[in-house]
Amino acid sequence: AQTVTQSQPEMSVQEAETVTLSCTYDTSESDYYLFWYKQPPSRQMILVIRQEAYKQQNATENRFSVNFQKAAKSFSLKISDSQLGDAAMYFCAYGGANSKLTFGKGITLSVRP
Amino acid sequence: KAGVTQTPRYLIKTRGQQVTLSCSPISGHRSVSWYQQTPGQGLQFLFEYFSETQRNKGNFPGRFSGRQFSNSRSEMNVSTLELGDSALYLCASSLSLAGTTDTQYFGPGTRLTVL
Numbered sequence: 001a002q003t004v005t006q007s008q009p010e011m012s013v014q015e016a017e018t019v020t021l022s023c024t025y026d027t028s029e030s031d032y033y034l035f036w037y038k039q040p041p042s043r044q045m046i047l048v049i050r051q052e053a054y055k056q057q058n059a060t061e062n063r064f065s066v067n068f069q070k071a072a073k074s075f076s077l078k079i080s081d082s083q084l085g086d087a088a089m090y091f092c093a094y095g096g097a098n099s100k101l102t103f104g105k106g107i108t109l110s111v112r113p
Numbered sequence: 114k115a116g117v118t119q120t121p122r123y124l125i126k127t128r129g130q131q132v133t134l135s136c137s138p139i140s141g142h143r144s145v146s147w148y149q150q151t152p153g154q155g156l157q158f159l160f161e162y163f164s165e166t167q168r169n170k171g172n173f174p175g176r177f178s179g180r181q182f183s184n185s186r187s188e189m190n191v192s193t194l195e196l197g198d199s200a201l202y203l204c205a206s207s208l209s210l211a212g213t214t215d216t217q218y219f220g221p222g223t224r225l226t227v228l
Contacts, residue, residue, distance in 0.1 A: 035216070043201060045219035091156065099204075100146065100169055101217060103156040 002027045002094050006104035013082045014112050020067075021077045021094030021107050032096040034068065034075045039106070040088040048090070051075065079109075087111045115140065117206050117220035125226045127145075131192040138185050138206030143157045146185040146217060147179060150201040159202075162187050164210075192223075199227045 003026045010069055013019035025034070036048040051059045051068050058066050063080045092104040118137045126132050147159040156169050158171040162181035179189045185206075191198055201224050205217035 032195075033216075037219075042221070044221045045203060045205075047216060047218065050216055095217075100158040100161060100171065101148075101156075102158070103148075105155050 002029070002032075002037075002102045003097055004094050004102050004104040004112055005091050006107050007091055008107050009105070010108045010113060012110045013086075015081070015082055015084060018078060018080045021079070021090055021092075021109065023075045023077070023104055025073050025075060025092070025094050027073070027094065027096060028053055029096045032094060034062070034066075035093040035095065035101070036075075036077045037091045037093060038086075038088045039091065045091075049077065052100070082111050084111050084113060091095065102112070117204060117218055119191050119202075119204050119220040119223050121223065122225060123224045123226075125228065127228050128194055128196060130194050131190065131226060132194060134189045134191075134202055134204075134225075136187045136189070136194050136204030136206075136220060138187070138204075139146065139218055141207035142208050142218075144207045144209060144215070144217075145181055146205045146207075147187070147189050148203045148205065149173075150203060150222070151199075156203070157187070194227045196227050198225065200225060 024050045032053045034051045038046045038048050047065050049061045065078045067076045089106045091106045094102045127210045144163045146161040150156045161169040165181045176192045181187045201222045203222045204220045207215035207217045
């Protein structure tokens with residue numbers, strides 16, 4: 001079975017600074033996808049970024065980028081120029097052949113003005 | 114294009130009752146998955162439906178069931194409610210078979226409280 005680990009329950013960042021959220025996973029599959037979802041207080045789960053395991057290039061979406069280390073099974077999210085609206089819970093998720101998403105426990109990110 | 118919608122947004126039930134939650138996927142999406150979110154267990158996969166057939170099921174008791182209609186709308190039913198069923202129930206839709214790992218887009222959730 002696949003597992004996703006987010007070991008930091010909380011992080012804080014100063015507005016306009018950069019923060020990195022960590023995630024590790026375990027799988028025996030060779031073809032899979034990794035995701036970061038954001039869940040603000042409204043509880044709406046919003047896709048932040050997606051990475052295909054077969055791609056060596058790290059995904060980027062505006063201020064959000066990932067550091068995907070396949071051999072180390074590590075998938076961290078970097079948020080640049082942090083904004084107050086980035087404050088939320090962030091979930092790392094694994095999607096493999098059996099179609100379901102396996103989520104980490106999440107990390108609460110606060111942004112200090 | 115409208116996003117995933119879930120109704121109702123909030124529900125309060127008592128133990129022993131049953132409840133039905135509804136999910137309408139993004140137009141054109143054929144796969145619907147359901148997740149339960151609680152503070153203690155986090156996000157857990159319930160089941161996935163594609164073309165009116167359950168393709169995958171998580172580790173939940175038989176009190177949790179679902180179905181999908183020909184228009185891809187899905188319902189989830191919980192019978193004989195227990196206090197531990199209090200949770201946020203999230204529905205997600207994707208374009209095709211999630212086995213291809215299409216991105217899943219989530220609805221706003223239904224907050225179920227069991228008293």
